[in-house]
Amino acid sequence: MPTTKAELLQGTLDLLILKTLTVEPMHGYTIAQRIQQRSDDVLVVEEGSLYPCLYRMEEKGWLAAAWGKSDNNRRAKFYSLTRAGRKQLEEETAIWERVCRAITLVLQPA
Amino acid sequence: MFFMKKLSSILHRLRSLGQRRTAKQEIDEELRFHIEQRTAENIAAGMTPEDAAREARKRFGNVQSVREECRETRGAGFGEATLQDIRFGLRMLRKNPGFTAVAVLTLALGIGANTAIFSLLNAILLRPLPLREPERLVWISNPIPGYGLPGLTRRSNLLDWRELTHSFESLGAYIGFADRISYTLTGRGEPKRLEGALVTGSFLATLGAAPGLGRGFLAEECQRNGPLAIILTDRFWRGQFQADAGIVGKYLTINNKSWTVVGVLPPSFDFSSTFIPGARSVDFLCPLRDVPGYENWGNMMAVVGRLKSGVTVAAAQAELDVLNAQLQKAHPERGMFGSQVMALRERIGGSFRRQFLVLAGAAATVLLIACANLSNLLLARAVARRKEMAVRVALGADRRRLIRQLLIESLLLSGLGALLGLPVAYLATNAFAQSQAFSIPLLQSARVDLPALSFTLLVAVAAALIFGMAPALQLSQATPEEGLRDAGRGTSSGRSRLRLRRGLIVSEVAMTCALLIAAGLLMRSFSRLLEVHLGFRPAQAAAWRIAPNRAFANHQEESAFYRELLDRVRALPGVESATLGATLPLELNDIVRVHLVGAPSPPANMPGIFLREVGGIDYFKTMGIPLRSGRDFGSHDAGSSPKAIVVNESLARTMWPGRDAVGQALVLEAPPDPPVDCRVIAVVGDVRQSALEQAAGPEMYMMDWGGRELIVRTSQALQATVPAVRAALREFNPGMATDEFKPLEQIIDRVTSPRRLVARLLALFSTLALLLAAVGIYGVLAGSVNQRTHEIGIRLALGSTRGAVMRLVLKEGMSLAFVGCFIGVLGALALNRAMQGLLFGVSPSDPLTIGLSALLLLGVATVACWLPARRAARVDPMVALRHE
Numbered sequence: 001m002p003t004t005k006a007e008l009l010q011g012t013l014d015l016l017i018l019k020t021l022t023v024e025p026m027h028g029y030t031i032a033q034r035i036q037q038r039s040d041d042v043l044v045v046e047e048g049s050l051y052p053c054l055y056r057m058e059e060k061g062w063l064a065a066a067w068g069k070s071d072n073n074r075r076a077k078f079y080s081l082t083r084a085g086r087k088q089l090e091e092e093t094a095i096w097e098r099v100c101r102a103i104t105l106v107l108q109p110a
Numbered sequence: 111m112f113f114m115k116k117l118s119s120i121l122h123r124l125r126s127l128g129q130r131r132t133a134k135q136e137i138d139e140e141l142r143f144h145i146e147q148r149t150a151e152n153i154a155a156g157m158t159p160e161d162a163a164r165e166a167r168k169r170f171g172n173v174q175s176v177r178e179e180c181r182e183t184r185g186a187g188f189g190e191a192t193l194q195d196i197r198f199g200l201r202m203l204r205k206n207p208g209f210t211a212v213a214v215l216t217l218a219l220g221i222g223a224n225t226a227i228f229s230l231l232n233a234i235l236l237r238p239l240p241l242r243e244p245e246r247l248v249w250i251s252n253p254i255p256g257y258g259l260p261g262l263t264r265r266s267n268l269l270d271w272r273e274l275t276h277s278f279e280s281l282g283a284y285i286g287f288a289d290r291i292s293y294t295l296t297g298r299g300e301p302k303r304l305e306g307a308l309v310t311g312s313f314l315a316t317l318g319a320a321p322g323l324g325r326g327f328l329a330e331e332c333q334r335n336g337p338l339a340i341i342l343t344d345r346f347w348r349g350q351f352q353a354d355a356g357i358v359g360k361y362l363t364i365n366n367k368s369w370t371v372v373g374v375l376p377p378s379f380d381f382s383s384t385f386i387p388g389a390r391s392v393d394f395l396c397p398l399r400d401v402p403g404y405e406n407w408g409n410m411m412a413v414v415g416r417l418k419s420g421v422t423v424a425a426a427q428a429e430l431d432v433l434n435a436q437l438q439k440a441h442p443e444r445g446m447f448g449s450q451v452m453a454l455r456e457r458i459g460g461s462f463r464r465q466f467l468v469l470a471g472a473a474a475t476v477l478l479i480a481c482a483n484l485s486n487l488l489l490a491r492a493v494a495r496r497k498e499m500a501v502r503v504a505l506g507a508d509r510r511r512l513i514r515q516l517l518i519e520s521l522l523l524s525g526l527g528a529l530l531g532l533p534v535a536y537l538a539t540n541a542f543a544q545s546q547a548f549s550i551p552l553l554q555s556a557r558v559d560l561p562a563l564s565f566t567l568l569v570a571v572a573a574a575l576i577f578g579m580a581p582a583l584q585l586s587q588a589t590p591e592e593g594l595r596d597a598g599r600g601t602s603s604g605r606s607r608l609r610l611r612r613g614l615i616v617s618e619v620a621m622t623c624a625l626l627i628a629a630g631l632l633m634r635s636f637s638r639l640l641e642v643h644l645g646f647r648p649a650q651a652a653a654w655r656i657a658p659n660r661a662f663a664n665h666q667e668e669s670a671f672y673r674e675l676l677d678r679v680r681a682l683p684g685v686e687s688a689t690l691g692a693t694l695p696l697e698l699n700d701i702v703r704v705h706l707v708g709a710p711s712p713p714a715n716m717p718g719i720f721l722r723e724v725g726g727i728d729y730f731k732t733m734g735i736p737l738r739s740g741r742d743f744g745s746h747d748a749g750s751s752p753k754a755i756v757v758n759e760s761l762a763r764t765m766w767p768g769r770d771a772v773g774q775a776l777v778l779e780a781p782p783d784p785p786v787d788c789r790v791i792a793v794v795g796d797v798r799q800s801a802l803e804q805a806a807g808p809e810m811y812m813m814d815w816g817g818r819e820l821i822v823r824t825s826q827a828l829q830a831t832v833p834a835v836r837a838a839l840r841e842f843n844p845g846m847a848t849d850e851f852k853p854l855e856q857i858i859d860r861v862t863s864p865r866r867l868v869a870r871l872l873a874l875f876s877t878l879a880l881l882l883a884a885v886g887i888y889g890v891l892a893g894s895v896n897q898r899t900h901e902i903g904i905r906l907a908l909g910s911t912r913g914a915v916m917r918l919v920l921k922e923g924m925s926l927a928f929v930g931c932f933i934g935v936l937g938a939l940a941l942n943r944a945m946q947g948l949l950f951g952v953s954p955s956d957p958l959t960i961g962l963s964a965l966l967l968l969g970v971a972t973v974a975c976w977l978p979a980r981r982a983a984r985v986d987p988m989v990a991l992r993h994e
Contacts, residue, residue: 047171051137070147
């Protein structure tokens, strides 16, 4: 049971997955783990959202999936970024930064 | 780019549809892997394996719903969801067995009728002839103004055309009078009379119909003293020789001569049903041999041509027109009439186009009426299902998904209907194809084949969309609030639904009315046709096709043979009179030219004259043709000179207007024979020679002993006399084929058969339509009474009489029927022109037919309205009010 929990904004999960996959192709479990680690255990990805999200992104052509061997030598499905995925990452990063800046501006003490 | 993405996504979808199993397994495997990873990590963190697994599963949450969601995104759910809809739809249909049975049965009849009509239409009008490049084939007829004859051409013309034209790759012909030659097969069991067709050596090559076995005719087989060769038709080969391929190259004894079987026609090319529908099926083809002087015999060749590629029918026509004018000038003795070139396909099926289009229209109308009915039933059910839909919308169901599910239910209904309709169509089509009763070309090749099946599929889908769309759209408009309210009674949407249902009823009644009128007109035409004054009495008379099984040394011997034959038949009990003839009325006729003695050539406006060869005395008595003046043929007229002839009233009127024809002289010209001097001994009544629809032309009768047809008139039931006549013939000339017996009424049946077919089918369709319309009216009114039970209860409680309630309901239904009837009559009048060419002796706006049709329809509608009206009147106000 995770102790800290943050609700992910709609659409942010896409961005996180895309960013995580820039390192190397990985399977769903690793993706979730990496996001959790990199966010200092703040962002806990729910499996119930992760997999439908991965499937949706694959459907959209941002991710490509292939079956390979995991570290413990088991069959696992590895996701990797496609060209469209990289482009999407750039766009979404830009949007995210703009939104963040805007929110920060709003939150600044007047 | 977008397109490519779309395409790859579609491909992906399709793939995943095909590998549904694998996709599902992959998702499961992926999710399982995740849980196992987590479990492993938990163990590594120090949990017991059981706890680790439990924690991992707990953390994952609902595996099932994640899996579903993945599948849905992936498109793997597409097929799944459809299957789900189908299962759900089937469950709904099972839950309402009454509704399902009615819907499927009506659709089965509607779709079956359409498939059957399409199969006939396809065979007769659409399917290309099973010949090489059939679009280049033409028929060249020699139209004789005023006569519905096949338009045969003389051989000399054919030879000239072949030599002098450039439009044709080749020309071929068959002899239009070939059935006058009798063939008897011996040496293979009982002697058997065969039907042969004489064709030119180029006939099969022109058509591009290569024999399925063996070869075509060689040039030497078409020469005068060449070897005797025949090509069997597929049907004869199968029937007589059990499809023994070894028959090719063997000899058959026909008319005591030895003929080599050189080939067998392919099953796809049915000579009889293509060229001479309704006649006795041809057993073999034999080459027309080169007999000197043959080219100058009369018009007897039915000519087909293969156009050179790129040459149009019009160009060929123009070339022949020019050539014919030159030939006419060079050879006035040929008495050429002209030539008309038309596509062979058009010639063979074209004259039936209108009939079959009307039938197809009628079948489509029946299906439309069935659809309107179903739409109405579904709309009625929609009232009950609105709540279900509203709840589903409230629970988040996608509207598109609802429409899809409702349409799938409709498709299931029409699919089941089509499945049930196919055997109906199959049986009906085969019954028509196998029936010899209809002289309609290519009818025998009608099959429920692949195009017909595709058509059925198309019709089923179209029907489902037509009857399912309106209810589906209406239902999917259900709003979540409605789920909480009572289903839309008295709301405005309820009223618009009622308007739609009434509109459907009106259109249904209108279509039924138009169909009834069309059927009525055709049936009246048919009965008018049967009332035509034939000029002879077919009842209680029959004709035997006879062929003596012996040779005659001379003419005297032959005459004696036939005279004796007639004496024997005449002596039989029950036989009133008997005679012989070369041909029968309404079958193929000879046409000759005559001129008056002294006049050098026939009068310019003189049409050809039908010549009927009478083969014995008592001809007019046996045929039932009335003698107007003069005397019947006697035995001594057989070899008389001048030749004794009998003329009909038309000829007498044309040649000797206002004078008595008896005793007049005329000269008969029938090349290549020398002119014959004739003297008229009697005038008889006119007989319809070529078609019932066509008034008689001038006709003359000559007598000589002999003939192919033995005609017998009986004083008792025809069938009772048949065995006696047959026995007498067999005793008189053992081996004479005696099984071809046909009541003269059968000739009438044959020539009226296309009309009979169309009239009967249309009557059947309009009866179906009438039933459907009645069910439709009843359904809507019963539904409306059901819905208004409460209102009716209040009316009764407030003192309205039961009669008034009944009138209220009757008025509601009958006003729809009246409006529909009115529109239907207008529609029928507007469609007049399509019917014009199909009618005989009745106007397309015949008030009697229209009136009777409307009356019948309104009568049936009244019954359909009366039942719900009675139920409304019997409503118990207390029960009705408590019902709420």
